[in-house]
Amino acid sequence: MASQNGNREEFVEGWTLAQTLGEGAYGEVKLLLNRQTGEAVAMKMVDTRKHPDASASVKKEVCIQKFLQHPHILRYFGTRRQNEIEYIFLEYAAGGELFDRIEPDVGMSVDDAKCFFNQLMDGVNYLHNKGVAHRDLKPENLLLDEHDNLKISDFGMATMFRIKGRERLLDKRCGTLPYVAPEILIRPYSATAADIWSCGVILVAMLSGELPWDEPSLGCAEFVKWKSDISWMTITPWSKVETLALSLLRKILEPDSRKRITVKDIIEHKWCRAKLSENKRNNVEMPRAKRFRSNDYSRGDNPVNLTQPTPQIVQQKDDNSNDNTNNDQRSDFCFSQPTLMEDLILCTQMNPTQSTQNPFHRLVKRMTRFSVTTPSDDTIKRIIDTVSSMGYVWKTTDTNILTISTVDRRKIQLVFKINLIEMSENVLVDFRLSKGDGIEFKRRFIQIKKSLADIIGKEQHFW
Structure with a gap:
């Protein structure tokens, strides 16, 4: 250095x-x-x-x-x-994470959801044709480039399910509970069908701003209702979704993986093929072939060392392991x-x-930032008072940086950082998700922002 x-x-x-x-x-x-x-x-x-x-x-x-x-x-x-x-x-990925475009309890425009979903299916189709299963598809692992083109990221749980034309069933329990397919909780399971299910849950989140269930099991009332009760149509998130999109979701979120729709048929579905508004046409722009030479990093001196402690990860066994440990959640921080x-x-x-x-x-x-009119010290005190009243745990990890810890309604850990940056005329309060569900993070952001409404500047810029 x-x-x-x-x-x-x-x-x-x-x-x-x-x-x-x-x-x-x-x-x-x-x-x-x-x-x-x-x-x-x-x-x-x-x-x-x-x-x-x-x-x-x-x-x-x-x-x-x-x-x-x-x-x-x-x-x-x-x-x-x-x-x-x-x-x-x-x-x-200059455009940030997909979850940041999802408004809690609202979602996003149908045009935006359709555009992102079609790009997601294009990427998943490519992965499956290559014999690769991602196994942790969720909005936190979907990034956007500067043109708002979707990019599938974080292949830490990915695996090859097809080698030299021969496919194998998988039996490693992994992923994030609200997004995993029901068969993953039982095992073994089809790699392609499991990824397709996760894409369906992502589509629900984009169209409604909420997740349909905590987990796809008989112990979850919302999932049981979806699986066997016609009354699901009158409750959220389904009541927010148009009929044609619901017809697609019924095929994607089919509990029986053998009957689940294929990627090819999803791409051909009427909802996916319906015309987008002119300003939402897919405008994919390939990244340049060469950004740098790997030899640029072949210096002999010491590399940059990590400066922050990292949490422990729950160890997971290989797909053929007989270990029955509950490994449905990675105990790690997302690479956003x-x-x-x-x-x-x-x-x-x-x-x-x-x-x-x-x-x-x-x-x-x-979208998770705003500027305030109060000095950094006063702003930090206000934020600490607010998060403390909400029952959150906080700590200062650096100058003008707060790390906030809590649990969401599923009792899953939620960690985010608040960084105060002093600008020329005001202070920028910047929130970043470190661990947990993106939609739940945005709910907390909205709550904190409302509590600070009296000190927030009139003009807000999110770029």
């Missing part, structure tokens, strides 16, 4: 570590910027000294991602290992990719002549 500038560090000559994008079970994700060209890369850092079991997981993830080339799959650029630290270089306002300042300074439509003006796009 050649130099430091605040929290911005020089990784190698010409490349700056501008910001931490997210945390994972084994490390961090950093935004890597080329100061001259303005090119951006997401870099996962995995410290195998702290997590010896991470090496096999990283090797499997890289093995799968390195041969995937599709406009709706987050692109893999390369990997490097130095001094027990694994670096994985990935396409930077929003950044902070200071990155915009940095990028603007790097190349001030670029058009206002360039990707750097989209790097910081996120």
Whole structure:
């Protein structure tokens, strides 16, 4: 590391570590910027000294991602290992996460949902044709580029289910409970059918702003009603969804995996093929073939070290394991990719002549932020009072950064960070999900924002 500038560090000559994008079970994700060209890369850092079991997981993830080339799959650029630290270089998703576009209890416009869903199915179709099952599809793992094209990310749970034309059933219980298919809780299961089910739950979330059930089991009343009771049509989320979309969801969320609709038939369904508004036509733009050379990172000096502790992950066995441990939830932090306002300042300074439509003006796009008129210290006190009254646990992890911990209604841990950034005339209050469900996170954000309404500035900009 050649130099430091605040929290911005020089990784190698010409490349700056501008910001931490997210945390994972084994490390961090950093935004890597080329100061001259303005090119951006997401870099996962995995410290195998702290997590010896991470090496096999990283090797499997890289093995799968390195041969995937599709406009709706987050692109893999390369990997490097130095001094027990694994670096994985990935396409930077400038538009943020899909969950950030989902308004709690509302969802999004049908046009937007249709556009994102068609792109998701295009990507899933490609994965399945390659013999790859993702096994953890959810809005937190779906990112957007600067043109709002969807990118499937986080292949930490992915596996090959077809090799040399021969398919196998899977029996590893993994994924996130509200999104997993019912057969995963029983096992063994079809890889393709399980991924398709998860896509159906994602579509429900996009169209309604809520999840249909906590888990697809007989112990969940909402799922039982969907499975066997006609009265489900009169309750949310189904009452918010138009008839044609419901007809598709009934085929996708078919409890019997043998009867579940295929990806091919989903793509041909009338709802998916219905014409979009002119401004929502799919405008896929492939990333440039070459962002950087992997040799750019072959320096002999010490690499950047992780500076934050990472949580423990629940160990999971291979698909053929006889272990019956409940592994339906990963005890880790999502590798999300929003950044902070200071990155915009940095990028603007790097190349001030670029058009206002360039990707750097989209790097910081996120709906979970607002500006306030009170100084940072006063704002922090207000936030602490608010989250304390809500029963949340908080701690300061850095200057002007609060980490908030709670549980959602499913008793699943929810962790998010609040970063206060002092601007020229006000203070930007930036929220970022670290762990848990994105929709539940946005519910908490809305509650906190309402409690601070008297100090929020009149003009709000989310980019």
